[in-house]
Amino acid sequence: MTLQPNESWNELLAGYVLGDLTPEEAVQVKQYLEAHPELLSEVKALQATLSLLPLALPETSLSPSFGAELVQAAESMVSPVSAKDSALRQKSWRRWMVAMVGVAVTLATIGLGYDSYRLRKELAIVRANFKQQSELAQQSNNRLFALKAMDKTQSASGSLVVAPKGQLVLLTIQNLHPLPPGQVYRLWAFSQGKEMTCGDFNANSEGRVFLQMPLEDLLVQTPNVFITVESSKANPHSK
Amino acid sequence: VVLRLTVRSLCVESRLCDRATLKELAQRVRSALQEIPENQRQTLEMAYFDGLSQSEITEQLQIPLGTVKTRSRQGLLKLRTLLQDLVDHQP
Numbered sequence: 001m002t003l004q005p006n007e008s009w010n011e012l013l014a015g016y017v018l019g020d021l022t023p024e025e026a027v028q029v030k031q032y033l034e035a036h037p038e039l040l041s042e043v044k045a046l047q048a049t050l051s052l053l054p055l056a057l058p059e060t061s062l063s064p065s066f067g068a069e070l071v072q073a074a075e076s077m078v079s080p081v082s083a084k085d086s087a088l089r090q091k092s093w094r095r096w097m098v099a100m101v102g103v104a105v106t107l108a109t110i111g112l113g114y115d116s117y118r119l120r121k122e123l124a125i126v127r128a129n130f131k132q133q134s135e136l137a138q139q140s141n142n143r144l145f146a147l148k149a150m151d152k153t154q155s156a157s158g159s160l161v162v163a164p165k166g167q168l169v170l171l172t173i174q175n176l177h178p179l180p181p182g183q184v185y186r187l188w189a190f191s192q193g194k195e196m197t198c199g200d201f202n203a204n205s206e207g208r209v210f211l212q213m214p215l216e217d218l219l220v221q222t223p224n225v226f227i228t229v230e231s232s233k234a235n236p237h238s239k
Numbered sequence: 240v241v242l243r244l245t246v247r248s249l250c251v252e253s254r255l256c257d258r259a260t261l262k263e264l265a266q267r268v269r270s271a272l273q274e275i276p277e278n279q280r281q282t283l284e285m286a287y288f289d290g291l292s293q294s295e296i297t298e299q300l301q302i303p304l305g306t307v308k309t310r311s312r313q314g315l316l317k318l319r320t321l322l323q324d325l326v327d328h329q330p
Contacts, residue, residue, distance in 0.1 A: 014312035014319075018286075020293060041327075048326035049319040053287050055265040056272045206292055 013039065016155050017046040019175035019207050047157035050174065051147070147173060147227075158209065160225065169198070171211040176203040184232040185209070189225050198225075200232065264325075271321040279314030282307055 009032065015021045016029045033039055147158035158173030171187065179185065184200040199213040272280055285291045285299070293311075297304050319326060 010316055011309070011312045014315045015308060018308075018311055018315060020308050020311065045323075045326040046315060046319050049315060049322055050287075052264075052268045052322060052325065053272075053283070053318075056268040 009039075010042075013043055014046055017043060017050055017157065017175070019155060043155070047155075051157055051159040147171075147225075156207075169213050169215050171199075171201075171209060171213070173203065173209040175207045176209055177207060178203045178205060179229060182232055183229055186228050186230045187211075187213075187225065188228065200230070267325070268322065271318050274321055275314050275317040279310045279317065282310040283314045283318075286311060 012021065012025060012029050015025065021029060147160060156173060156176040158171065161170045179202050184202055186200050187198040188195055189198055199211060201209055201211045203209050282296055285296045293304060293307050296307050
């Protein structure tokens with residue numbers, strides 16, 4: 001990159017990527033980026049840096065009390081957003097919770113159902129999810145992808161770990177606007193003219209997403225994945 | 240479609256991944272994190288490893304919100320510099 005923005009703009013760009021700008025600062029940054037599109041590469045580099053951060057999690061085991069902490073957090077969790085019916089959701093949630101406790105205690109990889117969660121109670125889950133993503137990304141045969149916003153005015157970024165052996169996918173996104181009731185984000189895989197939905201989710205109040213879902217064949221085959229905003233009522237599950 | 244994200248392999252975009260495993264990449268990121276000032280590392284770790292909000296970090300560290308933001312931003316900028324060969328786009 002040839003153009004170096006001054007120090008204060010650098011910090012604002014970092015804040016843009018971290019999602020901690022005030023509304024006024026966000027407007028300023030968007031206007032500045034429109035006037036200086038060459039700085040978008042700097043934004044992308046900062047997003048890529050943030051995407052790498054989960055890899056730096058320590059490899060040490062979680063404390064034995066962490067399992068109980070997870071259960072407690074899980075029990076007080078608000079209802080998740082999902083297009084699946086409630087019975088399946090409950091089943092999926094219980095399986096997921098068991099999986100995360102398993103990770104906490106044994107650090108094993110278990111592929112189970114998916115869901116998305118929100119609000120403060122998720123903190124323990126979030127911690128485990130990041131740790132699991134970091135560990136999965138470091139195992140052989142697994143793939144780590146960086147997610148980039150297509151719309152240059154969006155500061156959302158994230159990463160996706162595909163773990164064929166564990167038959168699961170872990171999705172982490174930051175700076176994604178939480179959607180109002182009735183709408184969901186939908187993850188799609190696309191390959192050779194076929195597309196399929198992989199899961200519905202929403203961002204939490206801080207714009208973060210931590211999602212675990214079963215591995216679909218198409219996700220193994222393709223690096224083409226995208227996320228759209230859809231009505232929560234319609235999920236074609238096209239395959 | 241309001242929002243659409245593309246997914247690209249980090250290994251496609253980075254120079255290091257051609258010859259390094261993800262484990263080595265993880266070590267590289269971990270080392271970079273150790274190189275930034277402790278207070279900056281602390282705020283990033285609390286936010287992204289412990290899942291704390293900035294107001295919770297403010298409360299725990301007993302420092303102003305502006306300081307938390309400044310530390311996080313400067314920490315990210317330093318990491319970006321330290322990992323430049325990994326995160327810069329190929330020409």
